[in-house]
Amino acid sequence: MSLVSLDSISKSVLLADDSRLEILRGISLDVDAGDHVSIVGRSGSGKSTLLNILGMLDAPTEGSVSFEGTPVRKMSSGRLDRLRGANVGFVFQQFNLLAGRTAIDNVMMPLSHASGRLFWKRRELAADMLERVGLGHRIDQIADRLSGGEQQRVAIARALVRNPMLILADEPTGALDIDTGASVMELLDEVATQTGAALVTITHDLHVAARARRHYRLEAGRLAPVDLSRAFEASTLAAGVPSEATA
Template structure:
């Protein structure tokens, strides 16, 4: 049984006084338990729209989304919200931590919506999760006293504290330097391995995407599988967004290709 499946999914919006705009077209994607999938796409490719669909934040214009083989469209908004809260953890580029609240209080927040034993043990569960991400010594630190990498670790702990079955990471290293970004991705991989969660990482960075076991590229709303995202054609903008050391070599390659084409 698949965890999450998209079949012929299309998403169309109607801008004011403009023709209908198709953002996603015929997307097919199956996520299995413990899967690790990366999706590479530049700005405007439909990544945010796809993330909203994968996270059950939105419904497709056409096509079908199933979770545990059950059609999501048949769920009420309230049931979809409960399913998302229990089964899906989001890791964003922006940390979105509550200022004026300690690391422990930030991670405890999602557990306030739990019930029974989990609710009463929420502080211990949150503390254990922070210890798991290497911040057991910073439980009572405020966000403004933490480094960028530490803030992202708190955000990861908060997203995983309820034990989600699916982790959706949206440009999780975009606000971090190269070394910190790599350590954060290693941490997400480690936690996912321990908890048995599936991962979907959406990024513009082919090197981050390469850490996954299955790779896809999203371009103009069309999702296609690729063998190695680092070998796929890149635009000049994608080259500029990459790490400086890699960008130097890659931009030379791009210029050479452009020169030959010219």
């Protein structure tokens, strides 16, 4: 049984002139526990919309979403909120941190409605996760006073602190330098491997995408498997750098 399954998903929005903008068209995708999937595509291709549907933040116009075999549309809003909060960790491109609150406050936030050990140990767990992303010395800094790269790492720590079953990362290295970005992706891989979580990464960076085991391209609203070796060659040639085959 798949952890999360999309069946013939389409998404459209109604524009001011009463026409419809088709964002996603007939997408089917199964993500299993332990999967690492990457989805590449141009800006505006609908990658973030697809991620929000995978994470049950948004509903498709057509098609169905299932989590561990249960159709999401049959769940009450309260049950869906609880399921998402306990099992899905989001790394948003815009960070979505709580302004005026410290780094550790932000990372503790997903644990504020937990029970048992997760609740009573929430500060310790949050501090440990901030240490793992290299911000152990910044736990009491106000989040909006951190650099963009530091804010991204706080967002990643917040997504991972509950050891979710499904990790959804939207351009997780977009605000980071190359070395920090590589260490962050290693952390995401490490946590997913240790906990058996599925990791879905939305990115335009082929090097980030290549870390996954399954690769897809989203184009014109349609999702299809992609051969990253060919994508790398195409991007290399476009940049005017000879590939090994042409050098």
